[in-house]
Every structure is written in structure tokens, then in C-alpha cells.
Amino acid sequence: MSTSVTEELLQVHRLPDRGSRDRAVIDAILDAGMLCHLGTIRDGRPVVLPTLYGRDGDRLIVHGSAAARSLRAGAAGLPVCVTVTLIDGLVLARSGFHHSANYRSVVVHGEAQLLTDPAAKAAALEVLTEHVAPGRWAQLRPPTDGELKATTVLSVPLDHAVAKVRDGGVHDDATDLGAPVWAGVVPLSTHLGEPQPDPHLAPDLTPPTWWDRAGGPARPATSSPEEVGP
Amino acid sequence: MSTSVTEELLQVHRLPDRGSRDRAVIDAILDAGMLCHLGTIRDGRPVVLPTLYGRDGDRLIVHGSAAARSLRAGAAGLPVCVTVTLIDGLVLARSGFHHSANYRSVVVHGEAQLLTDPAAKAAALEVLTEHVAPGRWAQLRPPTDGELKATTVLSVPLDHAVAKVRDGGVHDDATDLGAPVWAGVVPLSTHLGEPQPDPHLAPDLTPPTWWDRAGGPARPATSSPEEVGP
Secondary structure (H helix, E strand, O other): OOOOOOHHHHOOOOOHHHEEOOHHHHHHHHHHOOEEEEEEEEOOEEEEEEEEEEEEOOEEEEEOHHHHHHOOOOOOOEEEEEEEEEEEEEEEOOOHHHOEEEEEEEEEEEEEEEOOOHHHHHHHHHHHHHHHOOOOHHHOEOOOHHHHHHOOEEEEEOOEEEEEEEOOOOOOOHHHOOOOOOOEEEEEEEEEOOOEEOOOOOOOOOOOHHHOOOOOOOOOOOOOHHHOOO | OOOOOOHHHHOOOOOHHHEEOOHHHHHHHHHHOOEEEEEEEEOOEEEEEEEEEEEEOOEEEEEOHHHHHHOOOOOOOEEEEEEEEEEEEEEEOOEHHHOEEEEEEEEEEEEEEEOOOHHHHHHHHHHHHHHHOOOOHHHOOOOOHHHHHHOOEEEEEOOEEEEEEEOOOOOOOHHHOOOOOOOEEEEEEEEEOOOEEOOOOOOOOOOOHHHOOOOOOOOOOOOOHHHOOO
16 A cells, blocks of 8 residues: 655655755756666565656656556556665775765655656656757657657656765774775766767767767766765 | 565566576676665655665675665565666667667566674675675774674575666667767766875875776776777
8 A cells, every 4th residue: 555755754864964855955966867766666566667867847757668567657646766876986994884985866755647648748758858968859850649659758746855965085983094904985977988870870960069078068967076075 | 565576577568678587697787786776665655775785696785774764574575676777878869769778777676685693794794895896805804793783784686687788779760860960879987086095094005906997907887888889
């Protein structure tokens, strides 16, 4: 039996000082990510599937085709948990216990609505496409009715979202500081590589500029090593 | 009411040719990843939390502290879904519909066992630490009894695991091939940056070598752009 989202569910129980309900913090993480993990319940079991998403103001647009068989949403919506995680670094402490990762994550609890109206669906797909590839939607032909029917799109409100962030350096016990082992943070970041054109591409078409961090706007999904403090 | 893992749950329904139950495929993805998303059911709702993991032969070792409040595992274990996803590229097609991502993912369904025996727990933490930071465990002092008690570690068998992989290039409709828009794959990869030493570090300690892809063994978690075919 599904229940509504409780305040208790949104509490960050472990290391609560890393948690935040601040929408600016939440939105920044959601806008920097690209991949989410969509959790549903199917046949009484948890199911977690990766998928792409975009943020449209106060709601997440989630590409739900991979999870379509879980999506028997009624009028009340489907209980979901959508989680976005960006890893920024490995924290190598002087004890196994204090090893950690620097990360930014958002967990969204809510009732997902299946979008069915073709215009609403097309608008949501625009959000999703623009999130992953800024500026792309205007270059593409509009989706056909058949394509819209074949695509499952979910809308999840951001009313019940919580961010959790770990950054900074190593937190070792004072008694371990003299241990003869290197300790610190190894930054992790995601990079876009040189676009690989489709073999059928006409020669005068140029790739989008956002892939090139040096020459164009950086993809918001990339996190620079500078963000990980020592 | 929780149910057992069914064959139906393991079917890859969407684009089933991308699915694989081959343990070599599954293990390679699990060994290349570092972050998993752990799905559980709490108060009748799905909960998805990011955490670190390692593979120990036929089982996953999952750091469960973040999800500890979900973990009321009885003798039968706790129903979980553990998903690992590596994104390798953005697939920019000539229609919104055929936009995609290249990725490698593994979904593991099973009953997680809470490890309670201190020796078993320490061995599992070694697996987890070595997975994230190869060679590290031998450099660290052993965990204390208090640290072992304060750490929640789960073991999840790999009996019910399925991989799904999307690679290669754009799959456009033939009628779209003449569209005046660039199409192709933009590779995505994860990189380790220069280690940032803890300020309290003695000067003669050197960072692990695996962070340096040029000078040392590459971190298995990094996926090189070369893996994404055109």
C-alpha cells in the first residue's frame, strides 16, 4: 500500500548538516546533472532505472520509457523517488572509516503524473532535450504524433525534494593524523569529448558549441576540480 | 507485501537487444563503476539513495549507512534494487525522438543481507575501499570495533542481475537523414584530477598512483572517449 510523502521521509538522518531543503541549492544540482535514477515499486519490489531528465521550473520532466511497465499511474499519480547524484571527488582519509566521496545529490519524492496531452508532452520533451543539449530543440523537426505516443514522459513536482552535499577535505580523527599514509581528495569530474559526426552527415554542418569547454559555454553537467576544496 | 524476484522483473522490455545476463558483461560494468543507487521501500514508498559499493565475486558490497533507516532486514533479507550506470556519450540525432545516451548499466535485484559479524564486516569494508581506491586498505590501520558497529554494510547476491548497454552511433529514420542539423555522438567521460593533499599531511607522503592516468594505471571507473564508436 502506497502512502503519501511524509516529513520523516525527507529528513536527512545521516549527517543531517549536509542536507538542504533550499530550492536554490536543489535547482543548481538538478540543472548540473543529466542522469537521474528513477525509483518505483513493481510487484512489491523496488525498481531503480537510469534515465534522462530535465527541470521545468517546479517540476522534473523524466523520460519514463524504460520504466513504462512500472507506470500504472492512476489519477493520484505513481509514487516515485527520483535521485540525481554528481560525484566530485574521492576523499581518502587515514582510516577506512573516514573514507568518503564529495558529491552533490538531490532526492525527490512525489507522485509522478504521466503526460498524455500531445502538446504538453511535446513541451516536456523540449525541456528534456534542451536540458541535455542546449539549443537543440529549435534545430529539430517537431515530433510526430506517433513519436509522441511512443514516448513515455513523467512529470514529478519538486515539492518534496532534499539536497545533500559533501564537499571539502578529509575529516580524520586527531589520533590518526600521524599515520604514515597519504590523505586528501582526488577530484573527479565529467568531461565532454570531441563530437563524433554521424557518417551520413553533410560536410557543412557543425557540431554544437557547448561540447567545447575551451571554446564555448561549458556543459552545466561538468564539475570542475576547482569546486573540490582541499 | 514484498515478493520474490521474478523472471519478469529481469526482462529488459524496452529495446531488449541491449540487455544482457552475461556475468562477464555485468561484472565488467560493476567493476568500472564506483557509485550505485540503492533502491528500497520505506513506508510503502520507493527510496533511492546514492552510495559506494564494491564487488566481491558473486555479491555486491554496498555501503548502507545512508539508507540505514530503511534497513529493517529480517532473516529473509531486505528487498533491494541496486543500479550502477556509466554514461559514455550523448547521442544527438536528427529528431528529438532518436536522441539518446550511450551508457552501460547494471540492475541487481535481490534480498540484501545486513552484515553483522565484525570479521565479515571488516572484510566487506576492505572490498569496498579497494574498489574505490586500489591498494589503499593495506596502508590503513584496521577498523576499530566502534567503527565497525557504526558502519552499515549490505551484501547483495548477483543472482538476479541484468546489464543494459547502448553504444555506437545515431539511429535516425531514413527520412530524416537530409535534415540540416549536425548529428553524432558527443563522448562523455569521467576523469580524476590532481590529488589535493590534506593540509596536515607530512611532506614525504605521496598520493596513490592510480589517479594519474598518464603515469599510473587508469582508474577503472574512467571510461575513455575511444570506447564510444561513431
